[in-house]
Amino acid sequence: xxxxxxxxxxxxxxxxxxxxxxxxxxxxxxxxxxxxxxxxxxxxxxxxxxxxxxxxxxxxxxxxxxxxxxxxxxxxxxxxxxxxxxxxxxxxxxxxxxxxxxxxxxxxxxxxxxxxxxxxxxxxxxxxxxxxxxxxxxxxxxxxxxxxxxxxxxxxxxxxxxxxxxxxxxxxxxxxxxxxxxxxxxxxxxxxxxxxxxxxxxxxxxxxxxxxxxxxxxxxxxxxxxxxxxxxxxxxxxxxxxxxxxxxxxxxxxxxxxxxxxxxxxxxxxxxxxxxxxxxxxxxxxxxxxxxxxxxxxxxxxxxxxxxxxxxxxxxxxxxxxxxxxxxxxxxxxxxxxxxxxxxxxxxxxxxxxxxxxxxxxxxxxxxxxxxxxxxxxxxxxxxxxxxxxxxxxxxxxxxxxxxxxxxxxxxx
Numbered sequence: 001x002x003x004x005x006x007x008x009x010x011x012x013x014x015x016x017x018x019x020x021x022x023x024x025x026x027x028x029x030x031x032x033x034x035x036x037x038x039x040x041x042x043x044x045x046x047x048x049x050x051x052x053x054x055x056x057x058x059x060x061x062x063x064x065x066x067x068x069x070x071x072x073x074x075x076x077x078x079x080x081x082x083x084x085x086x087x088x089x090x091x092x093x094x095x096x097x098x099x100x101x102x103x104x105x106x107x108x109x110x111x112x113x114x115x116x117x118x119x120x121x122x123x124x125x126x127x128x129x130x131x132x133x134x135x136x137x138x139x140x141x142x143x144x145x146x147x148x149x150x151x152x153x154x155x156x157x158x159x160x161x162x163x164x165x166x167x168x169x170x171x172x173x174x175x176x177x178x179x180x181x182x183x184x185x186x187x188x189x190x191x192x193x194x195x196x197x198x199x200x201x202x203x204x205x206x207x208x209x210x211x212x213x214x215x216x217x218x219x220x221x222x223x224x225x226x227x228x229x230x231x232x233x234x235x236x237x238x239x240x241x242x243x244x245x246x247x248x249x250x251x252x253x254x255x256x257x258x259x260x261x262x263x264x265x266x267x268x269x270x271x272x273x274x275x276x277x278x279x280x281x282x283x284x285x286x287x288x289x290x291x292x293x294x295x296x297x298x299x300x301x302x303x304x305x306x307x308x309x310x311x312x313x314x315x316x317x318x319x320x321x322x323x324x325x326x327x328x329x330x331x332x333x334x335x336x337x338x339x340x341x342x343x344x345x346x347x348x349x350x351x352x353x354x355x356x357x358x359x360x361x362x363x364x365x366x367x368x369x370x371x372x373x374x375x376x377x378x379x380x381x382x383x384x385x386x387x388x389x390x391x392x393x394x395x396x397x398x399x400x401x402x403x404x405x406x407x408x409x410x411x412x413x
Contacts, residue, residue, distance in 0.1 A: 002387065003057045003141035004366045009047030012058065012370055014363060020137065020145035025072035028149040030084065034162040035062035035140050037366070037373050037383040038170055039196045040265075040308055044130070045370055048266075049310075051110070051131035059140030060086035060127040061169040063162060066153070067143065075150040082153035084146055085335035086170045088125040088136060091151035102332035107148060108134045113310050123332065140366060142387045154339050157347070163354035164346055166384065167201070172353050173338040174306050175201025175263075179209060181304040181329035182259035186210035191248055191296045192233070193289045194263035195223035197382050198306055200356050202261050203231040208350055215257065217244045217292070222379040230355060245295035256298035264289040265307025287313040294320050305330035356382045363387040 005015045020029055038061050043049050063083040066076050076082055088107045089096050095103035104124035110132045112122035125147070128138020137144065146153060156165045175198050184190050190211050192199050195218035206214055216233040218224050224235035234251075236244045249256055293303045294317055303326055321328070345351045358381040361369045369383040 001142035002363055003137075004059060004363065004385075005054075006044065006052055006056045006058055007054050010045060010374070012045060012367055014366055015055075017055075017057065017141075020143055022068060022070050023145065024147060025070040026148055026150055027070040028066050028073055028076060028146045028153065029068040030062075030064040030082070030139075030144050030146050030153075031067045032062050032064040032139055032141060032144055032387045033081075034064070034166050035059050035363075035385050035387070036166060036169075036171075037061075037140075037369055037385070039198060040129075041370075042374055043266075043308065045374060049130050049132070051135075053131070056128070056130070056135070057137040057141055057144075058128045059138035060129060061166065061171065062127075062139030062144065063156070063166050063169060064144075069149070073149045076153050076155060080153075080155050081158070082155050083165050083168045083339075084127075084139065084144075084153045085168075085173075085339060086127050086129075087152075087332060087335050088127065088134070088148050089151050089336060090148055091336075096151070099334060099337045101151075101334045101336045103334075110134050115311055126332075140363065140385060142363070151336060154336075154343070156343065160343075160347060161354070163357060163384070164352070165343065167197075167353040168335075168339050168342055168346075170333070170335065171197045171201050172205075172342055172351070173335045174198050174333040175203075176205045176338055176342060177333050178202045178261045178263065178304045178306040179205045179211075182206075182261055182302050184209070184211050184259050184302075187212050188259070189213040189215075189252060189257040191215040191217065191244075191257045191260040191293070192263055193217045193244075193260065193292060194265075194307065195220065195227050196263065197356060199261070199263035200227060200231070200381070201353060202263055202306070203227050203233055204351060204353065207231045208345070213252075213257075215244075215248055215251075215296075220376055223381065226356075226381065245292045248296040252298070256296055256301065258298060259302040259304060260293035260297045262289045262293050262303065262305045262307045265305075266309045287315050291315060291317055294324070294326065297324065297326055299324045300326075302327045302329060304328075306333070357384050359383045361385055 001019050003017045066080045087102045089101040089104035090106045093106050102124050105121040108122040108125040125134030214233045217236045219239045227233045363385045372380045373383050
């Protein structure tokens with residue numbers, strides 16, 4: 001089969017590799033019909049994550065048709081069309097029993113990314129995301145093995161297109177969980193740092209839940225313009241506004257927003273010192289976005305962090321957070337818990353995640369897709385890849401684009 005593989009920093013290739021096979025009684029083999037390049041895939045592409053080997057297959061946002069099933073699989077069967085969560089969970093352990101699927105303590109044979117771990121078990125395995133998270137081959141491929149198929153894949157109705165449901169695999173639940181963790185609703189205010197795919201999904205969900213004012217901070221005009229047009233955000237370009245948090249304070253009665261979402265993570269554009277420290281591996285993550293979130297959030301508010309972080313952070317102002325009485329909520333997404341209700345919202349027209357897709361390519365064009373997405377070329381918001389050549393997703397997206405050009409912030413999101 002053909003698959004997108006890692007060969008070094010900014011060196012990915014579409015190679016011919018062995019087809020996956022059933023390895024466990026709860027496995028399925030999926031023929032991939034659509035897969036996406038995620039912002040967190042760029043951490044791998046840029047060589048920012050350890051334990052990634054040459055030839056590893058990337059990708060954790062995908063869906064497709066079940067081609068084969070293990071002997072103990074009962075939730076799906078051959079021919080079912082399913083979308084697969086990026087988190088691999090057993091459904092039976094201590095954490096799965098509490099619907100904390102990304103904390104599943106049985107699926108990850110790797111060490112995870114906790115530095116001060118002691119003897120605690122690792123969290124859940126993830127598709128296509130290094131040996132730290134189990135070394136499970138990803139879904140940017142013609143076929144993929146899906147472990148724990150009784151807990152992960154969700155069947156989707158034929159009435160909904162691949163474009164509509166693909167992002168149930170990661171960015172839509174991640175954005176939704178970020179807003180739920182922020183604990184905001186009608187009449188409240190929110191700041192979202194980062195207008196990438198997760199930030200856009202958070203804005204869509206916040207608008208759907210009735211948040212009154214949404215500030216969005218980014219340094220790409222085209223992303224901010226898109227978010228303003230479709231989700232009614234108040235844009236802040238951080239290359240032009242020297243202190244976004246200060247601007248937010250001034251525009252919220254010198255109080256701050258009810259909550260902030262850090263949808264940027266550890267590669268946030270920081271100071272020269274932070275850039276040097278992270279380059280020399282003396283710091284795990286830039287703290288720029290988190291410092292801005294702390295500063296922008298009112299006393300007693302919430303900082304919600306869906307952006308990926310690793311290791312320690314320079315200049316983390318914990319004293320400021322204490323003085324303000326802030327609550328922090330963060331972590332990998334419990335995708336399986338959120339998928340059913342989000343599927344219903346899509347079916348009812350409350351959410352239209354497909355409108356963020358800007359580029360459709362075949363799997364064979366994936367190398368160019370990574371470059372365009374990484375460099376923000378051609379106003380790239382989100383890249384969807386279709387293994388086996390063009391699919392109907394392209395036509396669906398084109399139609400969606402025409403429909404959404406006249407949408408305003410009051411329309412379904």
